[in-house]
Amino acid sequence: MRQDVHFVTLSTPDLDAARGFYVDGLQWTPLIDVPDEILFFQIAPGLVLGLFDAAKFAEDTGADVPVPASGVTLAHNVGSADEVTEMADRAITAGGSIVVPPEPGAFGGIFHAIVRDPNGVLWEIAHNPGWHVTDEGTVSFD
Template sequence: MRQDVHFVTLSTPDLDAARRFYVDGLGWEALLDVPDEILFFQVAPGLVLGLFDAEKFAQDVRADAAMPASGVTLAHNVGSEAEVVEIAQRFVALGGREVVAPEPGAFGGIFHAIVTDPNDVLWEIAHNPGWHVADDGTVSFG
């Protein structure tokens, strides 16, 4: 098997809140939006984030009940500490919540904040001076 991930799909209790947050609030463009079912965003070359209605997610994975996303963070790297603060504040203003206020991280020499979307999906907004993506898409940490 190749070392590829093409979809990250999260169970989402309130798909309408997710749509308002990501599309209306953050200005993201949906790749595919199936009302009352799933919302897809292309988030990187060849990578799609899916927000799947929790009940339909449970049916798809044959679970007895809706399963919240847990033990997962989505990370967004930015160019400065000021951008970390700005984006974290925007998440909160759009109905998310602050989990960890912007601060120097305990690991890796970063400055970060941990925030959620309205469905409690955890996001790490980080400035990592060593983070680099080459023209061919290869990631290095400096």
């Protein structure tokens, strides 16, 4: 099996709150928006983030209605510490809540903040000067 991930799909207890946060607040453009079911966002070449209504997610997977994702963070890397603060402020204005305010990270020489979206999804917003993406899309760490 190839080492690829094409979809990250999260069970979302309140799809309208997610829409308000990502579309209205952060100004993300949905790839597909099916009311009362799922929101898809193209987040990288060949990679889609899905926010799936929790009851529909349970129906699709045959599992009990799952709780919001835990033990997981999604990360957004930016070009400077100032951008970390700006993005964290924007996420708060969009309806998110701060978990870790913008500060130097304990690991890897980064500056970061952690924000929770309205459904409990944790986002790390980070400036990591040692993180690079080549023109071909390969990630490297210095």
